[in-house]
Amino acid sequence: MTFGEQPAYLRVAKDLRRQIADGKLPPHTRLPSQARIREVYGVSDTVALEARKVLMAEGLVEGRSGSGTYVRERPVPRSVTRSAYRAVGTSTPFRQEQAAEGTRGTWESRSEQTVAPGGIAARLGIEPGDRVMRTRYVFRDAGEPLMLSTSWEPLAVTGRTPVMLPEEGPLGGCGVVERMAAIDVVVDNVTEEVGARPGLAEELAELGGVPGHVVLTIERTYFASGRAVETADLVVPADRYRVAYRLPVK
Template sequence: MPFGEQPAYLRVASDLRKKIADGSLPPHARLPSQARIREEYGVSDTVALEARKVLMAEGLVEGRSGSGTYVREVPAPRRIARTGYRTMSECTPFRQEQSDERVRGTWESHSEQEDAAPAIADRLDLAPGERVMRTRYVFRVDGDAAMLSTSWEPLSVTGRTPVMLPEEGPLAGRGVVERMAAIDLVVDNVTEEVGTRPGRAEETAALGGVPGHAVLVVARTFFAGKRAVETADVVVPADRFRIAYHLPVR
């Protein structure tokens, strides 16, 4: 193969991708069959199959058992704004992660105590095995799951206080900043690391995505001075969200 020339299956995939992008193959349209691709592009069955696999791996098409392969409808990405955290009562967990004020999100949560895994203990500056309160969230927009979050709070900080359970008690749902203020801890800084990885089976099932497709993960930790008081992983489908930062310059 001459230098710089694409393999045949990538050239076929590229042409089909262009047709999807320009609307020649609109959402829900059936992708040409393997035999049609072979005939139209003058390629082998193997090349046609590999081209279809590329488009499936990119999330542009999906297979339907006994029916064929169809173009997926990919929604326009929503923005997750990272501009700091407020302490007002409306700063709910969903509002901390969602920038569009027109969106009316809801969430479900479940909290339980557990021993801190080594990675979580490291983020919270705890000894492995120290007890933490883990809370899992499913955030929904118009009834559809849009975002997952798992938070961990050291019970050495919140245990036996009114804010031990993030979603119960007098400050339920008020957010980390306000809840910690209620136990005389001033949250004054936060760190975030943003990365991507393949979505785990349970994550993509909950979010209605394609198994193995990339998810964005925001690993966030709140501090009161140098003391970590909460760490969380926020997980969103990479094809549906963009992380948008707006930070002051000092």
């Protein structure tokens, strides 16, 4: 193989990918069998198998038990909007964005006291093992899983206050800014770092993905006068959603 020349399995995968993109192999069509790929492209069984593995890893095809490998339906990505916080009412950012787009989302949550692992402690500026309130969320849009979120709040800030449980009490379900304001903590800054990685098995099970799918990750932290008062990991299925930012110019 000369410099710049692709391995045979990638050349086969590229041609099959093109046929999928062009509609020659539409959704729900059975992918050519390993024997057929070998015959058409003049390659070995090993090359044919590796080409099929590439398409499966890319999420373009899926295996059906006892039936074969089929082209997957490719959803049109929708936007998960991240915008500058609007400190109005008592709505969470998720509720605000859903209202702005004329949609109605729902979520499930579960909170529990635990100790901060090392990475989370560093983000919150506390010691590993300090007590935190961890809340896990599953957000849905029209019943479809949209996003997972796990948040951590230092109990040194919220412990023994009316807002200790994010989804319960007088301000249950309100955003971090409003809840913190109720205990005289003024949130004045938020950071978000966006990344991507293969989804964990348990994440994909909740989001309705298949093994190998990529997820977008958002690491968010709220600050009050330089002190972190909440940090969260958000996980979004990359094949169905894109993260769109709308930020004001000052």
